[in-house]
Amino acid sequence: MNPIKNALKSLSVTTTNVIVALIFFIITAKITNPEFFGKVAIIQLLEVVTSAFFYFIPGQIITREISYLYARKEINKSVIGKFLSFPFLVLPLFLILLLFTNYVKLAIPYLFLYLLNSVMSSIMVGMDMFTETAITGNLFLIIRWGISIIAVLSHNIYLFIEIWTLGGIISVSMNYAFLSRKVGLVLPSFDFAFLFKHFREGLPLYLSSSATFLSSQGDRVTTAYLLGSYYLGLYQFSALVAGVPSMVLGALGGVLLPTASFYKALGSDEKKMSSISFRVLALISFLAVIVSIPIAILVVERFFPDYIQGIKVLILLLLAMTLPFPISSLTNFIIAANKSLRPFFILSLLNGSLVLLTSFLLIPRIGIMGGAISQVIVSAxxxxFILVYALRTSTFVLGRKESVLLFVMPLIALYEVFIDPPYLDFLLLISVLLLFKIFKTITSEDVKLIESFLPSKLKFVALLMKMIS
Structure with a gap:
């Protein structure tokens, strides 16, 4: 289980997503309007609804259990079949979408495939099958954003959904073939005692995921309700552009849970793993924010003039999603260490309530900017909360280096919002690198550990890290 190689494989999917989605959005922005984009946003919103409310055994629980079994060489197709069965059990729940408009009804098969594919991916990454998930992920994205351009050209939302459904069929079929080749022919096995056991164990995560829907999507739902699909299109577009850096970080962070679970099963100390992950991800997150904001502004101004009024929203959302990433990554180590997950449900309820409250208070007064401010509040x-809980459960230790990084996070955010002239971003970039050098945030021992996982073609990364260690 090599976290760096696996992160690079996941990053290939993110890179494909960014490239083909950018082409899709450029074409869509040129030949359609924010209202059509708002309809696409509703389909994406339904994906989030599926993950939040229909994913009864959370993917984190599935990945952790599979990683434990894989590390101990106890994996078998019986366990995989049991996990694969639960999307079929929840299939009737999708029928509730028949109450909605026609193009939402048409999305039911796609959303079922989306859920089934998510479960398969959770199983596969737990078995270190990152190459296979990268293959299917890249292919699906090419269909999702590339071929669906045909539907955009014809302004046909129904054809758009049909193309996405085709991508889901192909992706599920390929993942099933990869799993069957790895462990033998797998069939869904309806073991209700097994499923209920893991449902009960993952219930705090499931409930928190459902509540998180309100905190992550409540601003969009409120925007759609109060301002209509036009402003939803503006807001969703800003959110998608702002989410690119966090998507890249997500590819890196996505390997943490299976890796932490794998090595925890072999006896490694989660405190050491969480510390180095926090410090390395902090470096990457800081640099990502500093570089991404001027690039995002340039892209919007150059290619999407209809969305310029959303630039300030974009900046706030980018900061809210990207800067706290090192802290949110600590959740993976809490899950891997089998600590209680109940507090996350309370946090999610609090966040969801705050998003709805602040959105309804702010959006009528300051428009879509209110939704962005709401997300900043929830992010903070x-x-x-995650930081305090990680410290209380002893899955993370707050030393001098970690404290310095936590102090710098809000300073970077304030600079980017209130002070930042774009031409001074270079100076901020140099300042961050000097900070890491002065405080020796990345140690020589850390570099050696990272180097041991690096592929031969990426050894230069270790050399660059030695320069600031």
Whole structure:
């Protein structure tokens, strides 16, 4: 289980997503309007609804259990079949979408495939099958954003959904073939005692995921309700562009849970793993924010003039999603260490309530900017909670280096919002690198550990890290 190689494989999917989605959005922005984009946003919103409310055994629980079994060489197709069965059990729940408009009804098969594919991916990454998930992920994204351009050209939302459904069929079929080749022919096995056991164990995560829907999507739902699909299109577009850096970080962070679970099963100390992950991800997150904001502004101004009024929203959302990433990554180590997950449900309820409250208070007064401010508030509260809980459960230790990084996070945010002239971003970039050098945030021992996982073609990364160690 090599976290760096696996992160690079996951990063290939993110890179494909960014490239083909950018082409899709450029074409869509040129030949359609924010209202059509708002309809696409509703389909994406339904994906989030599926993950939040229909994913009864959370993917984190599935990945952790599979990783434990894989590390101990106890994996078998019986366990895989049991996990694969639960999307079929929840299939009737999708029929509730028949109450909605026609193009939402048409999305039911796609959303079922989306859920089934998510479960398969959770199983596969737990078995270190990152190459296979990268293959299917890249292919699906090419269909999802590339071929669906045909539907955009014809302004046909129904054809758009049909193309996405085709991508889901192909992706599920390939993942099933990869799993069957790895462990033998796998069939869904309806073991209700097994499923209920893991449902009960993952219930706090499931409930928190459902509540998190309100905190992550409540601003969009409120925007759609109060301002209509036009402003939803503006807001969703800003959110998608702002989410690119966090998507890249997600590819890196996505390997943490299976890796932490794998090595925890072999006896490694989660405190050491969480510390180095926090410090390395902090470096990457800081640099990502500093570089991404001027690039995002340039892209919007150059290619999407209809969305320029959303630039300030974009900046706030980018900061809210990207800067706290090192803190949110600590959740993976809490899950891997089998600590209680109940507090996350309380946090999610609090966040969801705050998003709805602040959105309804702010959006009528300051428009879509209110939704962005709402997300900043929730991000700050959520990060503080995760940090405190990680310290209380002894899955993370707050030393001098970690304290310095936590102090710098809000300073970078304030600079980017209130002070930042774009031409001074270079100076901020140099300042961050000097900070890491002065405080020796990345140690020589850390570099040696990272180097041991690096592929031969990426050894230069270790050399660059030695320069600031």
């Amino acid at each position: 509260i959520s990060s503080s």
